[in-house]
Amino acid sequence: MNEHSLLVNILIYLLSAVIAVPIFKKMGLGSVLGYLAAGTIIGPWGLSLITNIDDILHFSEFGVVLLFFLIGLELEPKRLLEMRHSIIGMGSVQIILTSFFLFIICLWYGLNWSSALIVAMSLSLSSTAITLQILKEKNLLKTDTGHSAFSVLLFQDIAVIPIMAAFPLIGGSQIGESHSLVSAAAEIIAVILLVVIGGHYLTKPIFQIIARTHMRELFIAFTLLLIIAIALLMEKIGLSMALGSFLAGVLLAKSEFRHELEVEIDPFKGLLMGLFFMAIGMSINLSLLIEQPFLIFSLVTILIMVKLGVLFIVARIFSFPKSQYTFFAIILSQGGEFAFVLFALAGNLDILSKQLIELLIVVVALTMAITPLLIWFNEFFIAPRFAQLSSRTESVKLQDIGHPVIIAGFGRFGRVVGRLLHANKIPTTILDHDPDKIDDARKYGYQVYYGDARKSALLNSAGADSAKIMIICVDDPQMVLDIVDMAKKHFPHLTILSRAYDMGHAFELLDRDIKLFQREMLSSAMILGEKTLTELGYGAYEAHHATKIFCDHDRNLFQQLYQTDALEKRISISRQARDELEKVLAGDQEEQSRRNYDGWG
Amino acid sequence: MFISAARYFFFNQEQESTTITLNINMILIIFSHPYPHRSHANKTILDSIAKTEHVFITDLYQKYPDFHINVIEEQSLLRQAKLIIFQFPIYWYNVPALLKQWQEMVLSRQFLLGDGDHGCALQGKSAMAVVTAGHKHQSYQQGGEDNYNVEEFLRPLEQLSVHCGMHYHSPLILHQAHKASETELTQFSRLYSQRIEQLYQKNNNNDE
Numbered sequence: 001m002n003e004h005s006l007l008v009n010i011l012i013y014l015l016s017a018v019i020a021v022p023i024f025k026k027m028g029l030g031s032v033l034g035y036l037a038a039g040t041i042i043g044p045w046g047l048s049l050i051t052n053i054d055d056i057l058h059f060s061e062f063g064v065v066l067l068f069f070l071i072g073l074e075l076e077p078k079r080l081l082e083m084r085h086s087i088i089g090m091g092s093v094q095i096i097l098t099s100f101f102l103f104i105i106c107l108w109y110g111l112n113w114s115s116a117l118i119v120a121m122s123l124s125l126s127s128t129a130i131t132l133q134i135l136k137e138k139n140l141l142k143t144d145t146g147h148s149a150f151s152v153l154l155f156q157d158i159a160v161i162p163i164m165a166a167f168p169l170i171g172g173s174q175i176g177e178s179h180s181l182v183s184a185a186a187e188i189i190a191v192i193l194l195v196v197i198g199g200h201y202l203t204k205p206i207f208q209i210i211a212r213t214h215m216r217e218l219f220i221a222f223t224l225l226l227i228i229a230i231a232l233l234m235e236k237i238g239l240s241m242a243l244g245s246f247l248a249g250v251l252l253a254k255s256e257f258r259h260e261l262e263v264e265i266d267p268f269k270g271l272l273m274g275l276f277f278m279a280i281g282m283s284i285n286l287s288l289l290i291e292q293p294f295l296i297f298s299l300v301t302i303l304i305m306v307k308l309g310v311l312f313i314v315a316r317i318f319s320f321p322k323s324q325y326t327f328f329a330i331i332l333s334q335g336g337e338f339a340f341v342l343f344a345l346a347g348n349l350d351i352l353s354k355q356l357i358e359l360l361i362v363v364v365a366l367t368m369a370i371t372p373l374l375i376w377f378n379e380f381f382i383a384p385r386f387a388q389l390s391s392r393t394e395s396v397k398l399q400d401i402g403h404p405v406i407i408a409g410f411g412r413f414g415r416v417v418g419r420l421l422h423a424n425k426i427p428t429t430i431l432d433h434d435p436d437k438i439d440d441a442r443k444y445g446y447q448v449y450y451g452d453a454r455k456s457a458l459l460n461s462a463g464a465d466s467a468k469i470m471i472i473c474v475d476d477p478q479m480v481l482d483i484v485d486m487a488k489k490h491f492p493h494l495t496i497l498s499r500a501y502d503m504g505h506a507f508e509l510l511d512r513d514i515k516l517f518q519r520e521m522l523s524s525a526m527i528l529g530e531k532t533l534t535e536l537g538y539g540a541y542e543a544h545h546a547t548k549i550f551c552d553h554d555r556n557l558f559q560q561l562y563q564t565d566a567l568e569k570r571i572s573i574s575r576q577a578r579d580e581l582e583k584v585l586a587g588d589q590e591e592q593s594r595r596n597y598d599g600w601g
Numbered sequence: 602m603f604i605s606a607a608r609y610f611f612f613n614q615e616q617e618s619t620t621i622t623l624n625i626n627m628i629l630i631i632f633s634h635p636y637p638h639r640s641h642a643n644k645t646i647l648d649s650i651a652k653t654e655h656v657f658i659t660d661l662y663q664k665y666p667d668f669h670i671n672v673i674e675e676q677s678l679l680r681q682a683k684l685i686i687f688q689f690p691i692y693w694y695n696v697p698a699l700l701k702q703w704q705e706m707v708l709s710r711q712f713l714l715g716d717g718d719h720g721c722a723l724q725g726k727s728a729m730a731v732v733t734a735g736h737k738h739q740s741y742q743q744g745g746e747d748n749y750n751v752e753e754f755l756r757p758l759e760q761l762s763v764h765c766g767m768h769y770h771s772p773l774i775l776h777q778a779h780k781a782s783e784t785e786l787t788q789f790s791r792l793y794s795q796r797i798e799q800l801y802q803k804n805n806n807n808d809e
Contacts, residue, residue: 599735
């Protein structure tokens, strides 16, 4: 390969990603599937633009390492300790049960017991990369379901180590490289201690020194250096790289640089993860799929079904809310990237045949590709129906009448609106995409639908046809606009009230003829300002009055700004208006001191 | 007392209603002034009277700048009072707007006539107005600039008190309040203090 080929390759990756991912996102299928499809198309079994999959897979695995680092950053050691029961409990149940069922199925397919055991254990692991990417994209990492899924993944990452160690034993080859277990364990403990102590005492002063240079790239360089060093160190002693970087992340979770680290590393992680998914897409051997479609199809189905079944049992044992069973099961239902590594190892040890490995890689890659589809399916067909069913049994009467008000988004904002209406006995239907919020709301007797309020199908099942009013309380400004556009198109009879992020966002709502909006920070900030005036010695009524005058002025200013289109002009007007407001307030005070107070004795 | 009432407002703003227990038989001053911090006479007078024994002040504009009155709390204060003083500046020949709002919201029919738990709420209590007026004494008479006595402008309050079953006592009036000298204010405050002391004793004796 000549020197240009690297740049050409990068060009191909970026181009295919830039084309495929937005298309898939627009279709609501998520970015992961977009990357996978892009990979398949440019890969050796597609257009054959890229051929060196293994190198890419290995290189881009570093994206998963970075992902683990970022997750570690968000988990303080204390939280991790709190999670230990769910990590060990759910994780072990999942791995043991899944391996067991898969083992039996493998035997039934005619594998000998040692290959069956190895295949079963390898396939019992799920894909950290896919699961976490989806959870992150749907903003569900910090929910209970997210935590549970993460616990299972974390346990799997730890479990990989003994599984790998067990391969030579199962294969019946010479027992290891007679690297005694005791010394290996001692090595592992020593390295972890080194990382923990070093991470705790050394990194902080170094970060401080680097931060003082005010060179961003140096900061990034040191962070990457740190992560790579720890990852390699871990790999050297036979632990997973991801586990090492996770540890590093946890250690830095309490440092003051946490946020900066997150921001700086995130783009690297994103790009590498994308590359990683593309590499997986490339490794789907399409010719094999064409040769044996039935076999592959049935294996994929069996694998997913077994995993789903076991995860349902886990959800049951650990008493998840019922509405979250499906989501939790689906998100962990695929084979994982560790399977690739383990199969490669098994191939080297001659435990599994080459054809079997190739077949299984296609199966695993396909299960990964199917996860986003299942999620999509769940979101639009199973979850809404489930929500509808359960609320129907809970409140038959309300359903029959049809609620006049729909609230989209039940976060901090929507909750207040909902409670106010609830207190006045106005039946409301609530839409949110976070299962936890939904459970809370349902406890209090709201009718709740799970899903993306931008989809007309969901609104339809939520009774938008018979409703009068829709209140949009979603925090993401773009999503608010998307919902408005959709609702205006499909449910023109609905009166829309909307939360506005700021002035600019409010203008966009006005552009869409939404006149009933409220800027989200305005009222509370004004009230706090009023309290400040009072605290500074204003009479309470005077402070209230001053705030109201400010309010009026703000409203006028808003109108004026809205009529001016050019942005620069808006800025100059708002400056002018601020001067004007000072004058008005000063004038108001002057007038009061001249006239009012004497009369008030 | 005055400050504590303001504090009370902040503390209480987000809670529904907590009824404060005070000494029963208190002297309740219902103070209505939109700009107390800029007032010349009313604030001084109020501050001097605040230290008097049995006095509790409910400062309406300080507690309800948005005119949203906590009815239950105000009714409870009324129940605990022996003597009710309306202190306010007369403005445009009338009570301040919030005191009018107070009358409309707090003096509900049910409250006045009594329900199961309480008898007639204000029956037998004493009421008096303590007011400041802008003009000279001479303007408040027939043919003068203001044409009527200050007492005439207070007739609605008088009749309202009587209607509620209270004994209405003749008002204390400070004329040309914004020009009042220190001495005049001190004198007026002393008079104020004596009057409420007197009425309070009288009311207690009536009961026995």
